[in-house]
Amino acid sequence: MLLETERLLLRPYSIQNAAALYQLNNDTEVMKYTGDVGYASIADAEKYIKDYLLNPLGQLLKYNMGRLAVLDKDTGEFLGFCGIKTHETSQITDIGYRFMREHWGKGYATEASEKVLEFGFEHHQKEQIIAHVHEHNYGSQRVAEKLGFHLDHRFLWDGLLPGRYYKLTRDAYYHQRN
Numbered sequence: 001m002l003l004e005t006e007r008l009l010l011r012p013y014s015i016q017n018a019a020a021l022y023q024l025n026n027d028t029e030v031m032k033y034t035g036d037v038g039y040a041s042i043a044d045a046e047k048y049i050k051d052y053l054l055n056p057l058g059q060l061l062k063y064n065m066g067r068l069a070v071l072d073k074d075t076g077e078f079l080g081f082c083g084i085k086t087h088e089t090s091q092i093t094d095i096g097y098r099f100m101r102e103h104w105g106k107g108y109a110t111e112a113s114e115k116v117l118e119f120g121f122e123h124h125q126k127e128q129i130i131a132h133v134h135e136h137n138y139g140s141q142r143v144a145e146k147l148g149f150h151l152d153h154r155f156l157w158d159g160l161l162p163g164r165y166y167k168l169t170r171d172a173y174y175h176q177r178n
């Protein structure tokens, strides 16, 4: 799985990305509205990547999707991640994106997500893709709206955090592209 945009390369994480992924997920400002926790160590991030690459029940091998490393096409620098993922019980597919703080505001989340949505709707023929966004995560909401998502409803994330449930249907995706 290799996706390419004007400035970016998207591909599965490799073990070499462990240190950068650790750094990304251990920046409290980056993680503030994600509901996720960081890794205990770089070795822990390596363990995650090994499972991500090899687990037959994981996103990559089972669904041919998952969060992808986003790299600067010219330098190979790890910028963050972006990708779609299918939730096991509901079979709902969501999009997720997360970038190193020093690279915010350069349009990377939007550019990477546009390609990932194309992959979801064209290659995987998804009927809809959703996004969970914290009520106060205005940057992420803006990205979702730029991509054509609409606010479907509000919900409590893990029964606790105020969340917005955004949706983009296949019809709306093709309508906005034409």
Ligand SMILES: CC(C)(COP(=O)(O)OP(=O)(O)OC[C@H]1O[C@@H](n2cnc3c(N)ncnc32)[C@H](O)[C@@H]1OP(=O)(O)O)[C@@H](O)C(=O)NCCC(=O)NCCS
Residues within 6 Å of the ligand: 029, 030, 031, 033, 034, 097, 098, 099, 100, 103, 104, 105, 106, 107, 108, 109, 110, 111, 132, 133, 134, 137, 138, 139, 140, 142, 143
């Ligand atoms: C959210 C995130 C992915 C956006 O990445 P990015 O590469 O900076 O996004 P883009 O540059 O493509 O677009 C950001 C848009 O949000 C806008 N924005 C950023 N912060 C904002 C804020 N506080 N209020 C309103 N708009 C904001 C930007 O102006 C831009 O819109 P514009 O193109 O109309 O000017 C990045 O900030 C991030 O990694 N955050 C931490 C992880 C996270 O929250 N992920 C999403 C979980 S749902």
